[in-house]
Amino acid sequence: MPIIIIAMVVLIILTLILYFKLRSGFMKSFQQLDKLDEVPQRYIAIVKCYNNDYIVEKEFQEGDFVGKIVGECPKCRNKLVIEAIFAQYTYRKR
Amino acid sequence: MLTVFQQVDNWNTILSLLVWVLFFLYFFTDLPQKTQFYRYERGVATRLALIEGLVSESVNKVKSYLAKLGIKNVDPFVNTTLENYFVIEPVSIEPIDIIKRLDHIITINEQKFKQDLERIAPSLSVHTRNNVAVSLAIASALYTIYKILRHYYYLGKKYENWVLLMQLYLIMPQLVRELMPYSRAIDGIIRGVPIGDSAGPMVAYKLMSTAPRIDIEEDTVYSVVNIEHRNVYIVKAKGPGATVGKPGKAVAKLAEMLAYKVSRIITIDAALKLEGERTGLVAEGTGAAIGDPGPEKIEIERTAVKCGAPLDAIIIKMGSDEAIKPMKREILEGVEKAYQIVLDIIKNRTKPGDNIIIVGIGNTVGVY
Protein backbone atom coordinates (compact mmCIF):
# COMPACT_ATOMS: atom_id res chain seq x y z
CA MET A 1 0.00 0.00 0.00
CA PRO A 2 2.75 2.59 0.65
CA ILE A 3 3.49 2.41 -3.07
CA ILE A 4 0.04 3.79 -3.84
CA ILE A 5 0.53 6.62 -1.37
CA ILE A 6 3.96 7.45 -2.83
CA ALA A 7 2.46 7.38 -6.30
CA MET A 8 -0.32 9.70 -5.19
CA VAL A 9 2.15 12.14 -3.62
CA VAL A 10 4.26 12.11 -6.80
CA LEU A 11 1.15 12.71 -8.91
CA ILE A 12 0.03 15.60 -6.72
CA ILE A 13 3.49 17.21 -6.89
CA LEU A 14 3.58 16.71 -10.65
CA THR A 15 0.14 18.25 -11.00
CA LEU A 16 1.16 21.24 -8.90
CA ILE A 17 4.34 21.78 -10.93
CA LEU A 18 2.44 21.52 -14.20
CA TYR A 19 -0.22 23.84 -12.85
CA PHE A 20 2.24 26.57 -11.97
CA LYS A 21 4.20 26.10 -15.16
CA LEU A 22 1.32 25.91 -17.60
CA ARG A 23 -1.23 27.91 -15.65
CA SER A 24 -1.21 30.48 -18.41
CA GLY A 25 -0.83 27.91 -21.19
CA PHE A 26 0.76 29.38 -24.30
CA MET A 27 0.62 32.80 -22.67
CA LYS A 28 4.06 32.30 -21.22
CA SER A 29 5.96 33.04 -24.38
CA PHE A 30 3.61 35.94 -25.03
CA GLN A 31 4.35 37.38 -21.64
CA GLN A 32 8.03 37.24 -22.45
CA LEU A 33 7.29 39.03 -25.71
CA ASP A 34 5.40 41.71 -23.82
CA LYS A 35 8.28 42.32 -21.51
CA LEU A 36 11.01 42.68 -24.10
CA ASP A 37 10.62 46.10 -25.57
CA GLU A 38 12.73 47.60 -28.33
CA VAL A 39 13.37 51.25 -27.53
CA PRO A 40 15.52 53.83 -29.26
CA GLN A 41 18.60 54.46 -27.16
CA ARG A 42 20.12 57.37 -29.02
CA TYR A 43 19.52 59.27 -32.23
CA ILE A 44 22.54 59.80 -34.44
CA ALA A 45 22.92 62.31 -37.25
CA ILE A 46 25.47 61.67 -40.00
CA VAL A 47 26.96 65.02 -41.04
CA LYS A 48 28.66 65.25 -44.41
CA CYS A 49 30.43 67.93 -46.43
CA TYR A 50 29.05 68.86 -49.87
CA ASN A 51 32.41 67.98 -51.38
CA ASN A 52 32.32 64.51 -49.84
CA ASP A 53 35.68 64.94 -48.12
CA TYR A 54 34.50 65.02 -44.53
CA ILE A 55 32.02 62.84 -42.67
CA VAL A 56 31.22 62.72 -38.96
CA GLU A 57 28.53 61.28 -36.69
CA LYS A 58 26.99 63.47 -34.03
CA GLU A 59 24.21 63.28 -31.49
CA PHE A 60 20.79 64.33 -32.81
CA GLN A 61 19.58 67.66 -31.44
CA GLU A 62 16.06 69.05 -31.29
CA GLY A 63 15.31 70.77 -34.61
CA ASP A 64 17.74 68.71 -36.68
CA PHE A 65 16.51 67.24 -39.95
CA VAL A 66 18.00 65.55 -42.98
CA GLY A 67 19.16 68.30 -45.35
CA LYS A 68 19.81 70.88 -42.64
CA ILE A 69 23.00 72.89 -43.01
CA VAL A 70 24.85 72.71 -39.71
CA GLY A 71 28.12 74.52 -40.30
CA GLU A 72 31.33 74.71 -42.27
CA CYS A 73 33.62 71.91 -43.32
CA PRO A 74 36.92 72.16 -41.43
CA LYS A 75 38.77 70.94 -44.52
CA CYS A 76 37.38 72.88 -47.46
CA ARG A 77 35.15 75.57 -45.91
CA ASN A 78 32.15 74.25 -47.82
CA LYS A 79 28.79 73.67 -46.15
CA LEU A 80 28.18 70.73 -43.83
CA VAL A 81 24.80 69.08 -44.18
CA ILE A 82 22.99 66.36 -42.24
CA GLU A 83 22.99 63.41 -44.59
CA ALA A 84 20.97 60.95 -42.50
CA ILE A 85 19.44 60.46 -39.09
CA PHE A 86 18.93 57.06 -37.52
CA ALA A 87 18.23 55.54 -34.14
CA GLN A 88 20.25 53.01 -32.20
CA TYR A 89 17.96 50.53 -30.49
CA THR A 90 18.33 48.68 -27.26
CA TYR A 91 16.21 45.98 -25.63
CA ARG A 92 14.66 46.87 -22.33
CA LYS A 93 12.34 45.12 -19.94
CA ARG A 94 9.06 46.82 -19.37
CA MET B 1 -1.46 8.90 11.60
CA LEU B 2 -0.69 5.26 11.13
CA THR B 3 -4.26 4.33 11.95
CA VAL B 4 -5.50 6.64 9.23
CA PHE B 5 -3.32 4.99 6.63
CA GLN B 6 -4.41 1.63 7.73
CA GLN B 7 -8.01 2.38 6.89
CA VAL B 8 -7.16 2.03 3.23
CA ASP B 9 -10.53 0.63 2.35
CA ASN B 10 -12.22 3.88 3.39
CA TRP B 11 -9.69 5.90 1.41
CA ASN B 12 -10.35 3.94 -1.69
CA THR B 13 -14.06 4.57 -1.42
CA ILE B 14 -13.58 8.30 -0.99
CA LEU B 15 -11.16 8.48 -3.90
CA SER B 16 -13.36 6.59 -6.29
CA LEU B 17 -16.32 8.73 -5.29
CA LEU B 18 -14.25 11.84 -5.97
CA VAL B 19 -13.22 10.52 -9.36
CA TRP B 20 -16.85 9.84 -10.19
CA VAL B 21 -17.89 13.34 -9.15
CA LEU B 22 -15.12 14.88 -11.23
CA PHE B 23 -15.99 12.66 -14.15
CA PHE B 24 -19.60 13.74 -13.96
CA LEU B 25 -18.74 17.43 -13.60
CA TYR B 26 -16.34 17.26 -16.50
CA PHE B 27 -18.49 15.41 -18.98
CA PHE B 28 -22.04 16.34 -18.05
CA THR B 29 -21.80 20.00 -17.09
CA ASP B 30 -20.44 23.22 -18.63
CA LEU B 31 -17.98 23.60 -15.79
CA PRO B 32 -14.80 23.26 -17.92
CA GLN B 33 -16.11 25.88 -20.35
CA LYS B 34 -17.14 28.12 -17.47
CA THR B 35 -13.67 27.99 -15.93
CA GLN B 36 -12.08 28.56 -19.31
CA PHE B 37 -14.46 31.41 -19.91
CA TYR B 38 -13.38 32.94 -16.64
CA ARG B 39 -9.72 32.59 -17.55
CA TYR B 40 -10.20 34.03 -21.01
CA GLU B 41 -12.15 36.92 -19.58
CA ARG B 42 -9.42 37.71 -17.05
CA GLY B 43 -6.70 37.42 -19.71
CA VAL B 44 -8.49 39.74 -22.09
CA ALA B 45 -9.25 42.22 -19.30
CA THR B 46 -5.58 42.51 -18.29
CA ARG B 47 -4.44 43.04 -21.83
CA LEU B 48 -7.23 45.51 -22.51
CA ALA B 49 -6.04 47.48 -19.49
CA LEU B 50 -2.56 47.42 -21.01
CA ILE B 51 -3.86 48.83 -24.29
CA GLU B 52 -5.85 51.45 -22.41
CA GLY B 53 -2.60 52.43 -20.75
CA LEU B 54 -0.96 52.76 -24.17
CA VAL B 55 -3.82 54.97 -25.39
CA SER B 56 -3.71 57.32 -22.43
CA GLU B 57 0.09 57.37 -22.61
CA SER B 58 0.09 58.48 -26.22
CA VAL B 59 -2.74 60.96 -25.71
CA ASN B 60 -0.86 62.48 -22.79
CA LYS B 61 2.28 62.73 -24.90
CA VAL B 62 0.45 64.75 -27.53
CA LYS B 63 -1.25 66.88 -24.91
CA SER B 64 1.95 67.72 -23.07
CA TYR B 65 3.68 68.48 -26.36
CA LEU B 66 0.90 70.89 -27.32
CA ALA B 67 1.03 72.45 -23.87
CA LYS B 68 4.80 72.85 -24.22
CA LEU B 69 4.23 74.74 -27.47
CA GLY B 70 2.11 77.17 -25.48
CA ILE B 71 -1.33 76.18 -26.73
CA LYS B 72 -4.30 76.61 -24.45
CA ASN B 73 -7.48 74.53 -24.24
CA VAL B 74 -5.62 71.43 -25.32
CA ASP B 75 -7.84 68.90 -23.54
CA PRO B 76 -11.20 69.48 -25.27
CA PHE B 77 -9.51 69.69 -28.67
CA VAL B 78 -7.57 66.45 -28.29
CA ASN B 79 -10.53 64.63 -26.81
CA THR B 80 -12.88 65.60 -29.62
CA THR B 81 -10.22 64.74 -32.21
CA LEU B 82 -10.02 61.20 -30.89
CA GLU B 83 -13.73 60.65 -31.55
CA ASN B 84 -14.24 62.71 -34.68
CA TYR B 85 -12.92 62.73 -38.25
CA PHE B 86 -14.15 59.36 -39.37
CA VAL B 87 -14.59 58.80 -43.07
CA ILE B 88 -17.57 57.09 -44.68
CA GLU B 89 -16.60 55.20 -47.78
CA PRO B 90 -18.32 56.24 -50.97
CA VAL B 91 -20.91 53.99 -52.64
CA SER B 92 -19.05 51.23 -54.43
CA ILE B 93 -21.84 49.38 -56.25
CA GLU B 94 -21.87 52.32 -58.67
CA PRO B 95 -18.17 52.52 -59.58
CA ILE B 96 -18.37 55.55 -61.88
CA ASP B 97 -16.05 58.30 -60.60
CA ILE B 98 -15.60 56.45 -57.30
CA ILE B 99 -11.97 57.56 -57.13
CA LYS B 100 -13.01 61.19 -57.49
CA ARG B 101 -15.59 60.80 -54.73
CA LEU B 102 -13.17 59.00 -52.44
CA ASP B 103 -10.48 61.59 -53.07
CA HIS B 104 -12.98 64.37 -52.40
CA ILE B 105 -14.00 62.85 -49.07
CA ILE B 106 -10.43 62.19 -47.93
CA THR B 107 -9.26 65.67 -48.91
CA ILE B 108 -12.17 67.37 -47.18
CA ASN B 109 -11.59 65.38 -44.01
CA GLU B 110 -7.91 66.33 -44.00
CA GLN B 111 -8.73 69.98 -44.59
CA LYS B 112 -11.29 70.00 -41.82
CA PHE B 113 -8.77 68.59 -39.40
CA LYS B 114 -6.03 70.99 -40.50
CA GLN B 115 -8.35 73.98 -40.19
CA ASP B 116 -9.36 72.97 -36.67
CA LEU B 117 -5.73 72.56 -35.71
CA GLU B 118 -4.90 75.91 -37.27
CA ARG B 119 -7.67 77.53 -35.28
CA ILE B 120 -6.35 76.39 -31.90
CA ALA B 121 -2.68 76.72 -32.83
CA PRO B 122 -2.31 79.58 -35.30
CA SER B 123 1.21 80.45 -34.17
CA LEU B 124 2.81 77.13 -35.10
CA SER B 125 4.83 76.59 -38.26
CA VAL B 126 3.36 74.29 -40.91
CA HIS B 127 5.95 71.61 -40.16
CA THR B 128 5.28 71.57 -36.42
CA ARG B 129 1.55 71.51 -37.10
CA ASN B 130 2.03 68.53 -39.43
CA ASN B 131 3.96 66.73 -36.70
CA VAL B 132 1.13 67.39 -34.25
CA ALA B 133 -1.42 66.21 -36.81
CA VAL B 134 0.35 62.91 -37.43
CA SER B 135 0.88 62.32 -33.69
CA LEU B 136 -2.81 62.93 -33.11
CA ALA B 137 -3.69 60.59 -35.95
CA ILE B 138 -1.60 57.86 -34.34
CA ALA B 139 -3.22 58.42 -30.93
CA SER B 140 -6.62 58.37 -32.59
CA ALA B 141 -5.84 55.11 -34.42
CA LEU B 142 -4.79 53.52 -31.14
CA TYR B 143 -7.95 54.75 -29.48
CA THR B 144 -10.12 53.35 -32.27
CA ILE B 145 -8.50 49.92 -31.99
CA TYR B 146 -8.96 50.03 -28.22
CA LYS B 147 -12.64 50.91 -28.63
CA ILE B 148 -13.24 48.02 -31.02
CA LEU B 149 -11.48 45.52 -28.78
CA ARG B 150 -13.42 46.76 -25.77
CA HIS B 151 -16.61 46.38 -27.78
CA TYR B 152 -15.94 42.72 -28.48
CA TYR B 153 -14.83 42.13 -24.89
CA TYR B 154 -18.08 43.51 -23.50
CA LEU B 155 -20.10 41.70 -26.14
CA GLY B 156 -18.46 38.40 -25.22
CA LYS B 157 -19.04 39.03 -21.56
CA LYS B 158 -22.62 40.15 -22.00
CA TYR B 159 -23.73 37.06 -23.90
CA GLU B 160 -21.23 34.69 -22.29
CA ASN B 161 -19.88 34.00 -25.73
CA TRP B 162 -16.74 32.14 -24.85
CA VAL B 163 -15.76 31.55 -28.46
CA LEU B 164 -15.59 35.30 -28.98
CA LEU B 165 -13.58 35.79 -25.80
CA MET B 166 -11.28 32.92 -26.72
CA GLN B 167 -10.52 34.53 -30.07
CA LEU B 168 -9.80 37.83 -28.34
CA TYR B 169 -7.67 36.04 -25.77
CA LEU B 170 -5.61 34.40 -28.48
CA ILE B 171 -5.11 37.51 -30.58
CA MET B 172 -4.57 39.98 -27.73
CA PRO B 173 -0.87 39.35 -26.97
CA GLN B 174 -0.02 39.82 -30.64
CA LEU B 175 -2.08 43.01 -30.79
CA VAL B 176 -0.46 44.44 -27.67
CA ARG B 177 2.88 43.69 -29.26
CA GLU B 178 1.89 45.42 -32.48
CA LEU B 179 0.33 48.44 -30.78
CA MET B 180 3.22 49.23 -28.48
CA PRO B 181 5.35 50.79 -31.24
CA TYR B 182 2.53 53.25 -32.02
CA SER B 183 2.88 54.84 -28.62
CA ARG B 184 6.66 54.92 -29.08
CA ALA B 185 6.36 56.38 -32.57
CA ILE B 186 4.80 59.55 -31.21
CA ASP B 187 8.06 60.43 -29.41
CA GLY B 188 10.02 60.20 -32.63
CA ILE B 189 7.54 62.14 -34.72
CA ILE B 190 7.20 64.92 -32.15
CA ARG B 191 10.99 65.35 -32.13
CA GLY B 192 11.13 65.27 -35.92
CA VAL B 193 13.24 62.13 -36.29
CA PRO B 194 12.85 60.29 -39.63
CA ILE B 195 10.86 57.06 -39.29
CA GLY B 196 11.06 53.85 -41.29
CA ASP B 197 8.36 55.07 -43.67
CA SER B 198 10.62 58.03 -44.51
CA ALA B 199 12.77 55.67 -46.61
CA GLY B 200 11.11 56.82 -49.86
CA PRO B 201 11.59 60.54 -49.18
CA MET B 202 15.16 59.79 -48.05
CA VAL B 203 15.99 58.30 -51.45
CA ALA B 204 14.36 61.33 -53.07
CA TYR B 205 16.46 63.59 -50.86
CA LYS B 206 19.65 61.78 -51.88
CA LEU B 207 18.77 62.41 -55.53
CA MET B 208 17.76 66.06 -55.00
CA SER B 209 20.34 67.03 -52.37
CA THR B 210 20.71 70.81 -52.70
CA ALA B 211 18.42 71.45 -55.66
CA PRO B 212 15.70 74.02 -54.93
CA ARG B 213 12.30 72.62 -53.92
CA ILE B 214 9.45 73.88 -56.07
CA ASP B 215 5.89 73.66 -54.73
CA ILE B 216 3.58 71.74 -57.04
CA GLU B 217 0.72 70.45 -54.88
CA GLU B 218 -0.42 70.78 -51.32
CA ASP B 219 2.47 69.67 -49.09
CA THR B 220 4.30 68.34 -52.13
CA VAL B 221 7.44 69.61 -53.88
CA TYR B 222 9.59 68.66 -56.85
CA SER B 223 13.15 69.36 -57.96
CA VAL B 224 14.83 69.11 -61.32
CA VAL B 225 18.25 67.48 -61.37
CA ASN B 226 20.53 66.54 -64.22
CA ILE B 227 21.79 62.98 -63.82
CA GLU B 228 23.91 61.58 -66.67
CA HIS B 229 22.35 64.14 -69.06
CA ARG B 230 18.79 63.07 -68.24
CA ASN B 231 16.27 65.57 -66.89
CA VAL B 232 15.21 63.95 -63.67
CA TYR B 233 12.13 65.33 -61.91
CA ILE B 234 12.02 64.21 -58.32
CA VAL B 235 8.77 64.43 -56.35
CA LYS B 236 8.47 64.15 -52.59
CA ALA B 237 6.33 65.45 -49.75
CA LYS B 238 7.38 68.82 -48.40
CA GLY B 239 9.61 68.36 -45.39
CA PRO B 240 10.77 68.39 -42.72
CA GLY B 241 7.30 68.18 -41.16
CA ALA B 242 5.43 64.91 -40.96
CA THR B 243 3.31 64.64 -44.09
CA VAL B 244 2.86 62.31 -47.04
CA GLY B 245 1.76 65.04 -49.45
CA LYS B 246 -0.10 64.32 -52.66
CA PRO B 247 2.48 62.55 -54.81
CA GLY B 248 -0.05 61.17 -57.30
CA LYS B 249 -1.51 64.54 -58.19
CA ALA B 250 1.99 66.02 -58.30
CA VAL B 251 3.05 63.38 -60.84
CA ALA B 252 -0.06 64.06 -62.94
CA LYS B 253 0.65 67.81 -62.91
CA LEU B 254 4.32 67.32 -63.68
CA ALA B 255 3.53 65.05 -66.65
CA GLU B 256 1.09 67.63 -67.96
CA MET B 257 3.79 70.29 -67.63
CA LEU B 258 6.15 68.09 -69.65
CA ALA B 259 3.44 67.58 -72.31
CA TYR B 260 3.40 63.86 -71.43
CA LYS B 261 6.93 63.41 -72.75
CA VAL B 262 8.07 61.20 -69.89
CA SER B 263 10.11 58.11 -70.64
CA ARG B 264 10.09 56.48 -67.23
CA ILE B 265 8.39 56.81 -63.85
CA ILE B 266 10.11 55.33 -60.81
CA THR B 267 8.37 55.07 -57.42
CA ILE B 268 10.20 54.27 -54.21
CA ASP B 269 8.34 53.27 -51.08
CA ALA B 270 8.68 51.41 -47.82
CA ALA B 271 6.87 48.06 -47.89
CA LEU B 272 5.84 45.50 -45.32
CA LYS B 273 8.25 42.61 -45.06
CA LEU B 274 7.13 39.07 -44.45
CA GLU B 275 8.06 37.53 -41.14
CA GLY B 276 11.52 36.06 -41.62
CA GLU B 277 12.61 38.53 -44.27
CA ARG B 278 15.47 40.86 -43.46
CA THR B 279 14.76 44.50 -42.58
CA GLY B 280 16.10 46.89 -45.19
CA LEU B 281 15.88 44.41 -48.03
CA VAL B 282 15.45 46.22 -51.35
CA ALA B 283 13.40 44.71 -54.15
CA GLU B 284 12.55 45.96 -57.59
CA GLY B 285 9.33 45.37 -59.46
CA THR B 286 6.78 46.95 -61.73
CA GLY B 287 3.84 49.16 -60.85
CA ALA B 288 3.19 52.10 -58.58
CA ALA B 289 4.75 51.50 -55.17
CA ILE B 290 2.41 53.51 -52.99
CA GLY B 291 0.11 52.43 -50.21
CA ASP B 292 -2.79 54.86 -50.19
CA PRO B 293 -6.53 54.13 -50.38
CA GLY B 294 -6.41 54.62 -54.15
CA PRO B 295 -6.68 58.22 -55.37
CA GLU B 296 -2.93 58.91 -55.45
CA LYS B 297 -1.95 55.52 -56.80
CA ILE B 298 -4.41 55.67 -59.68
CA GLU B 299 -3.07 59.09 -60.70
CA ILE B 300 0.43 57.64 -61.07
CA GLU B 301 -0.86 54.64 -63.02
CA ARG B 302 -2.99 56.80 -65.32
CA THR B 303 -0.08 59.16 -65.93
CA ALA B 304 2.19 56.25 -66.79
CA VAL B 305 -0.36 54.90 -69.26
CA LYS B 306 -0.91 58.33 -70.79
CA CYS B 307 2.83 58.82 -71.27
CA GLY B 308 3.38 55.21 -72.30
CA ALA B 309 6.13 55.20 -69.70
CA PRO B 310 7.34 52.07 -67.91
CA LEU B 311 6.52 52.15 -64.22
CA ASP B 312 9.29 50.92 -61.94
CA ALA B 313 8.67 50.16 -58.28
CA ILE B 314 11.44 49.96 -55.73
CA ILE B 315 10.51 48.85 -52.26
CA ILE B 316 12.48 48.89 -49.03
CA LYS B 317 11.15 46.18 -46.74
CA MET B 318 10.47 46.59 -43.03
CA GLY B 319 8.12 45.40 -40.31
CA SER B 320 4.92 47.27 -39.53
CA ASP B 321 6.43 48.49 -36.26
CA GLU B 322 9.68 49.53 -37.92
CA ALA B 323 7.75 51.65 -40.41
CA ILE B 324 6.59 54.03 -37.69
CA LYS B 325 9.55 53.86 -35.33
CA PRO B 326 12.64 56.08 -35.75
CA MET B 327 14.69 54.85 -38.68
CA LYS B 328 16.98 51.91 -38.06
CA ARG B 329 20.47 51.62 -39.48
CA GLU B 330 19.39 48.61 -41.59
CA ILE B 331 16.74 50.73 -43.29
CA LEU B 332 19.31 53.46 -43.91
CA GLU B 333 21.48 50.87 -45.66
CA GLY B 334 18.40 49.89 -47.69
CA VAL B 335 17.96 53.55 -48.65
CA GLU B 336 21.53 53.66 -49.97
CA LYS B 337 20.91 50.47 -51.95
CA ALA B 338 17.64 51.79 -53.39
CA TYR B 339 19.46 54.97 -54.38
CA GLN B 340 22.06 52.95 -56.29
CA ILE B 341 19.30 50.97 -58.03
CA VAL B 342 17.62 54.21 -59.12
CA LEU B 343 20.92 55.48 -60.55
CA ASP B 344 21.33 52.12 -62.29
CA ILE B 345 17.88 52.33 -63.87
CA ILE B 346 18.60 55.87 -65.05
CA LYS B 347 21.90 54.81 -66.61
CA ASN B 348 20.81 51.56 -68.21
CA ARG B 349 17.14 51.93 -69.11
CA THR B 350 16.86 55.53 -70.29
CA LYS B 351 18.57 57.57 -72.97
CA PRO B 352 20.32 60.94 -72.55
CA GLY B 353 17.86 63.81 -72.89
CA ASP B 354 14.93 61.78 -71.52
CA ASN B 355 12.53 63.14 -68.94
CA ILE B 356 12.29 60.90 -65.92
CA ILE B 357 9.95 61.26 -62.94
CA ILE B 358 11.07 59.77 -59.65
CA VAL B 359 8.70 59.73 -56.67
CA GLY B 360 9.79 59.17 -53.09
CA ILE B 361 6.63 57.95 -51.40
CA GLY B 362 6.18 58.03 -47.64
CA ASN B 363 6.08 60.26 -44.62
CA THR B 364 8.78 62.89 -44.90
CA VAL B 365 9.17 63.61 -41.19
CA GLY B 366 12.68 64.90 -40.56
CA VAL B 367 13.65 64.93 -44.23
CA TYR B 368 13.90 68.21 -46.12
Ligand SMILES: [Zn+2]
Ligand atom coordinates in the same frame (compact mmCIF):
# COMPACT_ATOMS: atom_id res chain seq x y z
ZN1 LIG C 1 34.73 69.55 -47.13
